[in-house]
Amino acid sequence: MLASGSRGNCAVVASASTKILVDAGISGRETFKRLKSMGEDAHSLSAILVTHEHSDHIYGLVTLAKRLSIPVFMTGATHQAWARALRDEHGEKPRLDKFERFEAGYRFHVGDIEVKPFTIPHDAADPVGFTFRAEGVKIGIATDLGYLPVSVRDHLRGCDVLVMESNHDLEMLRVGPYPWSVKQRVMSRVGHLSNDALADFLMNDYDNNAAFVVLAHLSEQNNHPEIARREAEKALSSRGGLFQNRLLLASQTEALAPIQL
Numbered sequence: 001m002l003a004s005g006s007r008g009n010c011a012v013v014a015s016a017s018t019k020i021l022v023d024a025g026i027s028g029r030e031t032f033k034r035l036k037s038m039g040e041d042a043h044s045l046s047a048i049l050v051t052h053e054h055s056d057h058i059y060g061l062v063t064l065a066k067r068l069s070i071p072v073f074m075t076g077a078t079h080q081a082w083a084r085a086l087r088d089e090h091g092e093k094p095r096l097d098k099f100e101r102f103e104a105g106y107r108f109h110v111g112d113i114e115v116k117p118f119t120i121p122h123d124a125a126d127p128v129g130f131t132f133r134a135e136g137v138k139i140g141i142a143t144d145l146g147y148l149p150v151s152v153r154d155h156l157r158g159c160d161v162l163v164m165e166s167n168h169d170l171e172m173l174r175v176g177p178y179p180w181s182v183k184q185r186v187m188s189r190v191g192h193l194s195n196d197a198l199a200d201f202l203m204n205d206y207d208n209n210a211a212f213v214v215l216a217h218l219s220e221q222n223n224h225p226e227i228a229r230r231e232a233e234k235a236l237s238s239r240g241g242l243f244q245n246r247l248l249l250a251s252q253t254e255a256l257a258p259i260q261l
């Protein structure tokens with residue numbers, strides 16, 4: 001997890017031979033820097049996958065795609081929305097030299113990594129989460145979603161690493177500084193997942209299978225890492241899962257140490 005939160009999201013999923021960047025929401029320069037801090041070379045990346053067109057997921061995309069000359073995978077609708085939003089003053093749309101289209105619900109491969117995109121409820125054109133499979137390991141990433149529909153819960157079964165949104169504490173959001181319209185958006189069915197909603201999933205639906213659970217996309221205004229951790233720990237321990245589950249928190253400001261399986 002290179003960065004996670006409303007100021008930029010970026011993660012790396014790698015097998016022995018393939019390395020994928022999931023979202024490019026921090027600047028190209030910062031992406032290079034954080035990869036280097038983990039001992040990774042940006043030039044060894046095979047592809048960039050984009051979950052949706054919000055700027056905290058695509059901010060560094062054009063720079064990175066150009067500098068690395070690697071394919072960028074998006075759904076058709078996300079690509080359109082992205083291109084429309086980034087038109088310059090002459091109405092000229094940005095270009096990706098190597099654009100690859102995928103469709104939610106249909107798996108595809110990048111090198112030896114099998115990618116399964118799935119639809120998530122969020123206020124973007126065609127937002128997706130991903131599961132990745134390689135070398136007998138399954139990784140699931142689900143952030144930027146207003147709630148956890150049954151279909152999403154199904155996709156997240158059997159994951160060895162589960163990256164889940166734990167965006168806000170409901171009480172902090174309620175009394176916090178956001179205008180009411182923004183609070184409503186965050187809390188809505190197409191907004192962001194609360195600590196409570198995640199805890200409910202961990203307590204009642206999660207299969208207790210993951211070696212690592214990573215809390216992601218924490219709000220800096222409406223959450224506190226210790227509150228998010230406590231809620232998730234409470235939920236996991238009620239399942240007797242605290243000891244086999246390692247709970248990690250992704251950060252906005254620095255890369256998380258690589259998780260190796």
Ligand SMILES: [Zn+2]
Nearest residue numbers: 006054056144
């Ligand atoms: Zn986001």
Ligand SMILES: [Zn+2]
Nearest residue numbers: 052054122144
């Ligand atoms: Zn978003």
